[in-house]
Amino acid sequence: MRHPFRELFCRMSALLAAGLxxxxxxxxxxxxxxxxxxxxxxxxxxxxxFGEVAGIATNSKGHAFVYARGGTTLASTGGSRTFTSGGSRxxxxxxxxxxxxxxxxxxxxxxxxEGVRVDAQDNIWLVDRGSNxxxxxxxxxxxxxxxxxxxxxxxxxxxxxxGGTGRGGVPGAGVAGDNFNGPTDIxxxxxxxxxxxxxxxxxxxxKFDRNGAFIKSWGQxxxxxxxxxxxxxxxxxxxxxxxxxxxxNRRIQVFDTDGNFKSLISNIGAPRAICISPxxxxxxxxxxxxxxxxxxxxxxxxxxxxxxxxxxxxxAGTKIKQFGTVNAIDCxxxxxxxxxxxxxxxVQKLTLR
Amino acid sequence: xxxxxxxxxxxxxLLLGESPALPQSVQAxxxxxxxxxxxxxxxxxxxxxxxxxGEAVGVATNSKGNIFVFTxxxxxxxxxxxxxxxxxxxxxxxxxxxxFAHAVRIDPQDNIWVVDEGTNMVIKxxxxxxxxxxxxxxxxxxxxxxxxxxxxxxxxxxxxTDVAWDAxxxxxxxxxxxxxxxxKYxxDGEFIKSIGSRGTAPAQFNTPHAIAxxxxxxxxxxxxxNFRIQVFDNDLNYKTMYDQVGAPWAICISQGSHQYLYSSNSGSxxxxxxxRFYTGEIYKMELDGTILGRFGKSGKQLGEFGSVHELDCxxxxxxxxxxxxxxxVQKLLLNSxxxxxxxxx
Numbered sequence: 001m002r003h004p005f006r007e008l009f010c011r012m013s014a015l016l017a018a019g020l021x022x023x024x025x026x027x028x029x030x031x032x033x034x035x036x037x038x039x040x041x042x043x044x045x046x047x048x049x050f051g052e053v054a055g056i057a058t059n060s061k062g063h064a065f066v067y068a069r070g071g072t073t074l075a076s077t078g079g080s081r082t083f084t085s086g087g088s089r090x091x092x093x094x095x096x097x098x099x100x101x102x103x104x105x106x107x108x109x110x111x112x113x114e115g116v117r118v119d120a121q122d123n124i125w126l127v128d129r130g131s132n133x134x135x136x137x138x139x140x141x142x143x144x145x146x147x148x149x150x151x152x153x154x155x156x157x158x159x160x161x162x163g164g165t166g167r168g169g170v171p172g173a174g175v176a177g178d179n180f181n182g183p184t185d186i187x188x189x190x191x192x193x194x195x196x197x198x199x200x201x202x203x204x205x206x207k208f209d210r211n212g213a214f215i216k217s218w219g220q221x222x223x224x225x226x227x228x229x230x231x232x233x234x235x236x237x238x239x240x241x242x243x244x245x246x247x248x249n250r251r252i253q254v255f256d257t258d259g260n261f262k263s264l265i266s267n268i269g270a271p272r273a274i275c276i277s278p279x280x281x282x283x284x285x286x287x288x289x290x291x292x293x294x295x296x297x298x299x300x301x302x303x304x305x306x307x308x309x310x311x312x313x314x315x316a317g318t319k320i321k322q323f324g325t326v327n328a329i330d331c332x333x334x335x336x337x338x339x340x341x342x343x344x345x346x347v348q349k350l351t352l353r
Numbered sequence: 354x355x356x357x358x359x360x361x362x363x364x365x366x367l368l369l370g371e372s373p374a375l376p377q378s379v380q381a382x383x384x385x386x387x388x389x390x391x392x393x394x395x396x397x398x399x400x401x402x403x404x405x406x407g408e409a410v411g412v413a414t415n416s417k418g419n420i421f422v423f424t425x426x427x428x429x430x431x432x433x434x435x436x437x438x439x440x441x442x443x444x445x446x447x448x449x450x451x452x453f454a455h456a457v458r459i460d461p462q463d464n465i466w467v468v469d470e471g472t473n474m475v476i477k478x479x480x481x482x483x484x485x486x487x488x489x490x491x492x493x494x495x496x497x498x499x500x501x502x503x504x505x506x507x508x509x510x511x512x513x514t515d516v517a518w519d520a521x522x523x524x525x526x527x528x529x530x531x532x533x534x535x536x537k538y539x540x541d542g543e544f545i546k547s548i549g550s551r552g553t554a555p556a557q558f559n560t561p562h563a564i565a566x567x568x569x570x571x572x573x574x575x576x577x578x579n580f581r582i583q584v585f586d587n588d589l590n591y592k593t594m595y596d597q598v599g600a601p602w603a604i605c606i607s608q609g610s611h612q613y614l615y616s617s618n619s620g621s622x623x624x625x626x627x628x629r630f631y632t633g634e635i636y637k638m639e640l641d642g643t644i645l646g647r648f649g650k651s652g653k654q655l656g657e658f659g660s661v662h663e664l665d666c667x668x669x670x671x672x673x674x675x676x677x678x679x680x681x682v683q684k685l686l687l688n689s690x691x692x693x694x695x696x697x698x
Contacts, residue, residue, distance in 0.1 A: 074428075076452055078453060078470075078471035078472060078473070078491075078492070079471075079473050079511060079531065081453075081471070083452055083471055085427045085428055086427060105405075106405065106426060106427035106428065107405045107426065108405070108408060108424075108425055108426045108427055109407070110427065140402075141402065142405075143405060143406070145653060146653075146659075146678060146680050149622050149677070150408075175624060176626070177624035177625070179623065179624040211653055211654050212653040213652060214626045
């Protein structure tokens with residue numbers, strides 16, 4: 001006699017297999033979107049280099065902000081601890097690509113860039129994975145809010161006691177609270193509430209009010225709905241749905257503004273960077289970025305907010321119109337994207353046709 | 354405002370779906386303390402475009418009202434501002450003793466003293482900004498990491514925290530995170546004596562985090578992780594303790610004929626977001642420990658405090674607070690009337 005569960009399992013497997021075939025077909029059917037690219041739109045002065053471009057975002061004037069892993073990291077030893085500084089830089093360009101200035105020069109906590117986003121009031125928000133900080137700068141480049149805290153120091157080799165680690169609990173536990181562990185990205189709802197994907201260590205989404213007071217947090221490491229495997233990017237639509245790129249689980253999860261799970265978007269590979277264009281009709285862009293160890297995949301998808309595929313473009317590689325681990329997409333104008341690449345150390349400005 | 358806080362907390366606990374034990378231990382014992390109305394001056398400090406405050410752990414004023422800020426920025430920096438917040442200069446850029454700022458204080462002759470927790474040094478600058486005297490030595494890079502010791506060497510600190518002086522110019526140093534002692538030196542920096550070890554008994558310490566001396570030479574030590582201020586005579590004999598005002602992260606004694614003691618029960622910098630609902634306030638006291646009032650609470654907005662780390666109260670109605678997690682210095686203008694209400698402990 002066949003075990004009923006086993007039968008169920010077989011049927012489900014068959015359904016899943018059919019589904020896989022179907023999605024493969026669907027993915028194959030996603031039309032290629034023709035596009036052009038400029039890899040030297042942003043013009044750096046002689047003597048200034050990007051390094052890995054972790055973040056790229058534009059403001060309402062079209063100025064581009066690039067948060068990149070570059071510059072010199074310093075480590076100085078004290079009595080029993082090692083203090084680190086430097087390692088990431090923030091640049092501003094005007095709408096024609098002309099270099100304007102370096103911002104946040106010598107600022108505390110610019111250690112290992114992970115993202116930059118510009119809010120509706122043109123404030124510039126940095127997400128630093130090395131210092132576990134989210135730093136809000138006004139459009140003049142002055143600090144107006146700080147979320148989280150930089151670990152004070154690294155312990156000397158073989159000794160504990162780094163102090164002020166700004167963390168808590170085991171990795172992946174989704175520890176609640178207003179300190180981060182490897183944060184990746186930031187977004188806001190229409191009332192200014194702040195959402196942080198957190199991240200490499202913590203596997204949760206943290207919500208703060210507009211003044212930076214912690215409200216709540218959801219998720220932990222796992223495969224179930226509402227769980228994450230490295231939540232790496234976050235975006236909200238005009239209806240305040242929260243889209244979380246969950247690349248380890250090869251999906252985008254959609255939540256309401258209180259963190260209640262609503263739906264999944266899959267068949268888009270491992271989404272490392274997502275972006276929602278602000279003007280209606282809104283589109284969702286998602287990059288199936290290549291692993292930095294090779295040049296597999298790398299294509300970017302354009303979707304409607306319900307997950308319906310509009311098309312795809314690009315693939316991994318070193319040439320123009322190819323992508324080297326896209327870590328950030330700016331889609332303020334949905335047919336004029338900026339993409340920041342880690343392993344190609346550059347920003348490409350893409351024009352979709 | 355307090356009502357709002359409590360409401361937020363109950364919602365928060367509801368959302369968490371659990372009832373974590375409320376951290377009563379961090380809540381100050383003092384109850385029914387009158388609130389002192391105050392205002393915070395917006396946009397106080399104006400830095401040049403290429404300079405930024407990081408964690409503003411140290412703040413002090415000199416006799417002219419100029420403001421000195423010792424900050425953990427990309428590197429540790431010491432900045433000077435005019436009383437209105439206009440930037441004057443940076444002092445000690447690239448100094449060998451600057452690594453991880455902890456405190457700055459100005460003595461009666463307007464010399465500038467900084468305590469660096471990373472290099473284990475106390476550095477005295479003259480008012481011009483030239484190095485005048487050093488106590489402690491930065492460990493050589495190849496040196497074995499310093500161990501906490503029951504008998505700390507007279508001139509070696511282990512993550513020192515603060516400095517103060519009596520009227521004769523004797524120097525008192527709280528030391529600190531690694532050692533658990535208070536050390537006394539004469540005005541020339543010669544060691545006189547040292548007291549304390551790690552523990553909870555009187556004259557023992559768990560992170561002596563700040564120190565202040567009144568005009569009679571009495572020494573007040575903020576024994577932060579023991580939730581008390583310990584009071585010693587000028588020879589460092591234990592006298593009494595004040596344990597009603599939470600964890601004293603920062604203390605300060607005002608100048609003038611009637612001196613006041615301020616103490617900040619600062620919110621944690623760790624992930625203790627529930628505890629922050631019960632902390633963050635600053636107390637105003639008489640030197641005998643009588644609590645006169647309290648003001649402020651944890652938060653990131655103007656007039657709220659992001660883990661206050663040092664207080665300046667040269668003028669008791671105009672308190673400067675340097676904050677860790679909000680990377681700023683606030684100037685707090687206190688209402689003098691409310692401050693005169695006395696409440697029995």
